[in-house]
Amino acid sequence: MTALVWFKNDLRTLDHPALYQAMACDSVVACYCVSTAQWRSHDMGDRRLAFQMRALDDLSQQLERLRVPLKIMETPWFEQVPAALGELCASHQIDAVYFIDEYPLNERTRDDAVATYLQSLGVRVHRFVADVLAAPGSVLSLKGEPYTVFSPFFKRWQVAVADTPKPLPEPQPQANTGLAFERRKPHWDGVAADLDAQRWPAAQNCALAQLDEFLYDRVQHYPEARDLPAVPGTSGLSAYLAVGKISVRQCLHRAWAEMAHGSGRVNGVEKWLSEIAWRDFYRHVVALFAHVNYGCGFRRETDRLPWRDAPGDWMAWQQGQTGYPLVDAAMRQLNATGWMHNRLRMVVAMFLTKHLLIDWRRGEQYFMQHLVDGDFPSNNGGWQWSASTGTDAQPYFRIFNPTTQGQRFDPEGEFTRHWVPELADVPRKYLYEPHLSGVSEYVAPIVDHRFARERALAFFKANR
Numbered sequence: 001m002t003a004l005v006w007f008k009n010d011l012r013t014l015d016h017p018a019l020y021q022a023m024a025c026d027s028v029v030a031c032y033c034v035s036t037a038q039w040r041s042h043d044m045g046d047r048r049l050a051f052q053m054r055a056l057d058d059l060s061q062q063l064e065r066l067r068v069p070l071k072i073m074e075t076p077w078f079e080q081v082p083a084a085l086g087e088l089c090a091s092h093q094i095d096a097v098y099f100i101d102e103y104p105l106n107e108r109t110r111d112d113a114v115a116t117y118l119q120s121l122g123v124r125v126h127r128f129v130a131d132v133l134a135a136p137g138s139v140l141s142l143k144g145e146p147y148t149v150f151s152p153f154f155k156r157w158q159v160a161v162a163d164t165p166k167p168l169p170e171p172q173p174q175a176n177t178g179l180a181f182e183r184r185k186p187h188w189d190g191v192a193a194d195l196d197a198q199r200w201p202a203a204q205n206c207a208l209a210q211l212d213e214f215l216y217d218r219v220q221h222y223p224e225a226r227d228l229p230a231v232p233g234t235s236g237l238s239a240y241l242a243v244g245k246i247s248v249r250q251c252l253h254r255a256w257a258e259m260a261h262g263s264g265r266v267n268g269v270e271k272w273l274s275e276i277a278w279r280d281f282y283r284h285v286v287a288l289f290a291h292v293n294y295g296c297g298f299r300r301e302t303d304r305l306p307w308r309d310a311p312g313d314w315m316a317w318q319q320g321q322t323g324y325p326l327v328d329a330a331m332r333q334l335n336a337t338g339w340m341h342n343r344l345r346m347v348v349a350m351f352l353t354k355h356l357l358i359d360w361r362r363g364e365q366y367f368m369q370h371l372v373d374g375d376f377p378s379n380n381g382g383w384q385w386s387a388s389t390g391t392d393a394q395p396y397f398r399i400f401n402p403t404t405q406g407q408r409f410d411p412e413g414e415f416t417r418h419w420v421p422e423l424a425d426v427p428r429k430y431l432y433e434p435h436l437s438g439v440s441e442y443v444a445p446i447v448d449h450r451f452a453r454e455r456a457l458a459f460f461k462a463n464r
């Protein structure tokens with residue numbers, strides 16, 4: 001019997017249930033579908049695609065060790081995937097296909113279409129839950145409904161994942177099957193694979209080493225350090241999780257193992273696992289509330305908000321020229337590196353939607369186009385949370401003050417001065433209000449905080 005493993009955002013060989021189970025068959029081949037037109041229509045940018053391409057290249061090397069040939073196919077749109085897989089099954093007498101489920105609507109529609117089509121051809125289909133710790137629909141309220149607020153979800157989620165089995169090992173290499181595909185390096189749409197290769201190494205080993213390093217050396221400081229952009233206080237694993245170089249189950253078990261190493265680590269590990277739970281939560285939201293996949297606010301009534309067009313403000317935000325040092329430093333970091341610290345994602349998202357009253361969907365799109373870890377459920381969830389249109393939304397009257405956020409989370413200005421070098425000579429006292437110092441060449445604030453706050457309150461109140 002010949003089995004096919006269809007890889008997607010699960011580009012690993014460890015803890016991969018679809019690969020592991022398929023390897024019990026007589027012979028196994030693997031495939032990957034390059035859907036550039038579809039991904040671009042989802043606003044995936046060069047950094048994310050380049051990372052994915054390198055992650056795929058690494059997977060092909062891992063599979064070579066296991067003697068599993070990998071076929072890379074061009075299917076520009078998801079709707080072409082079922083036929084492509086069907087053809088591959090027919091041409092290689094494949095009896096069964098194994099894959100891991102994904103939850104955003106377009107991905108789910110594709111996965112369901114693949115299953116239906118292959119079954120109609122007489123091919124057996126085996127689907128697995130491995131992109132989340134708890135499957136969407138398995139964490140429900142007492143009324144049997146999905147949670148719309150994180151805290152009660154988290155309580156139930158902790159119970160649901162308490163017995164999560166250990167991660168699977170890598171399967172043993174198969175015997176030489178004689179099957180082979182033309183070897184080709186993944187390349188698509190003019191994206192240079194080596195973009196950011198030094199900054200974001202994409203190999204499975206690097207992801208695991210980073211997980212180990214974080215949990216061994218840094219997790220105990222996570223509760224305090226996670227909010228400070230000047231220190232490496234978080235794991236930096238988001239890009240690996242987005243393409244599935246490591247699994248959430250590997251994260252969970254590695255974190256539990258660390259807890260056993262001393263009570264000093266418990267708080268850090270618990271806090272970190274709650275962030276992993278946010279990732280699951282937003283996957284449940286896109287799976288169970290279809291409308292958020294269509295660009296709608298989770299709270300439908302917020303779709304009527306009359307956002308401003310404001311091209312000048314929009315440009316200033318994108319370019320890190322708002323006159324608010326922390327916002328500008330964060331946007332410049334994003335533009336230069338493809339990454340932004342979580343606290344700063346909240347600060348710039350709230351600034352765009354509350355201070356400038358610009359539609360959260362434009363910010364969401366800009367993030368997807370620039371982030372190396374661009375991930376629809378987390379990005380959509382984060383933007384809607386910040387704009388007060390989503391689940392668990394910040395009440396609309398809670399508006400971060402970007403000046404005090406800077407004073408609180410980057411008090412010495414190490415991060416801010418690094419990305420906004422115009423502030424090098426501004427005394428610490430004026431760092432977050434440089435226009436008051438009289439010595440700064442730096443751009444003046446594009447909007448006054450008090451004015452913006454009042455305007456945002458009136459905007460949201462009038463449209464409740």
Ligand SMILES: Cc1cc2nc3c(=O)[nH]c(=O)nc-3n(C[C@H](O)[C@H](O)[C@H](O)COP(=O)(O)OP(=O)(O)OC[C@H]3O[C@@H](n4cnc5c(N)ncnc54)[C@H](O)[C@@H]3O)c2cc1C
Pocket residue numbers: 226234235236237238239241242272275276278279282340341342343345346349367371373374375376378379380381382383386
């Ligand atoms: C406006 C906005 C947009 C965002 N866009 C994305 C995105 O496109 N891709 C993405 O992976 N994350 C996104 N996040 C969530 C979060 O900012 C990043 O996951 C985090 O900064 C990644 O850094 P880390 O790996 O060091 O996180 P850690 O603090 O080490 O957390 C560990 C892991 O938990 C998950 N996680 C942490 N925080 C969140 C969260 N708030 N929501 C969902 N998952 C979380 C991530 O997978 C992360 O890698 C966004 C947040 C906001 C506010």
